[in-house]
Structure formats: structure tokens, C-alpha cells
Amino acid sequence: MLNHYETVFITTPVLSEAQIKEAVEKFKNTITENGGTIEHEEAWGLRKLAYPIQKKTTGFYHLLQFEAEGSLIDQLETAYRRDERVIRFLTFKLDKYAYEYALKRRSKIEKKEEK
Numbered sequence: 001m002l003n004h005y006e007t008v009f010i011t012t013p014v015l016s017e018a019q020i021k022e023a024v025e026k027f028k029n030t031i032t033e034n035g036g037t038i039e040h041e042e043a044w045g046l047r048k049l050a051y052p053i054q055k056k057t058t059g060f061y062h063l064l065q066f067e068a069e070g071s072l073i074d075q076l077e078t079a080y081r082r083d084e085r086v087i088r089f090l091t092f093k094l095d096k097y098a099y100e101y102a103l104k105r106r107s108k109i110e111k112k113e114e115k
Contacts, residue, residue: 002067004039004099009080009089010059013046020060023085028064030079036068040106053087065094065102 011023020043028038044061053059073091080089094102 001069003070004065004067004094004102005073005091006063006065006094006098006102007076007089007091008061008063010049010053010061010087011085012054012087013056013058013060015060015085019085020062023083024062026083027076027079030076031064031066031068031072034068034072034075036066036072038064038066040065040102042109056087059087065106 007027009027011020015023024041024043028041031038040063042063044063046058047061048058049056070093077089077091080086
């Protein structure tokens with residue numbers, strides 16, 4: 001059975017735009033090559049961290065919403081851990097209420113982008 005997931009990862013602030021895109025593509029490929037489907041993605045850009053991580057105070061945030069088997073999460077998080085560009089990540093399973101909220105939020109964002 002496929003579940004809905006949301007993952008946010010933070011990459012180190014010293015990366016170029018091309019390096020960030022490459023990292024994002026790598027993780028998207030990890031999801032799709034293992035049977036998952038990307039439903040939505042958002043680049044939140046450079047943001048201040050709540051506390052320093054590895055002596056860094058900012059990082060590039062990226063959100064991916066996807067549908068996949070539960071076994072894919074271990075593979076994705078292993079890919080995060082092995083990539084020195086990623087300084088933090090969080091992946092969680094969306095229950096039906098969180099998923100409905102995510103869909104509403106997504107449609108609001110898409111309406112704003114159309115204007």
C-alpha cells in the first residue's frame with residue numbers, strides 16, 4: 001500500500017544554485033527510482049536556522065511531497081545521511097487529515113502563482 005509522505009531537507013548555504021538543483025534532483029531520483037511518485041515540491045530558499053548546525057546559521061530549505069511504499073523511507077534517509085551537502089532532514093508520513101491540509105495549502109500556493 002502506498003502512503004503519502006512529506007520530507008524537508010536543508011542543504012549547506014555555501015552551495016551554488018546548480019549544486020542545490022543537483023542535490024534536489026538526486027533525492028527526487030531516489031524516490032522515483034524506488035517506485036515513489038513526486039506529488040509536489042517547494043524550494044523555500046535560504047533561511048536562518050533556529051540554532052547553528054555544523055557552525056552554520058543558514059541553509060537552503062527544500063520540501064518534497066510524495067507517495068511511496070514505507071520501505072523507500074530508509075533508502076531516502078540513507079541517501080540524506082551519505083550526502084555531505086545535507087545538514088538536516090525530516091521525513092514524516094501524512095495521515096488523511098495532514099494530507100488534506102497539504103492539498104489545500106498546495107492549491108492556495110498554485111492560485112497565488114497564477115496571479
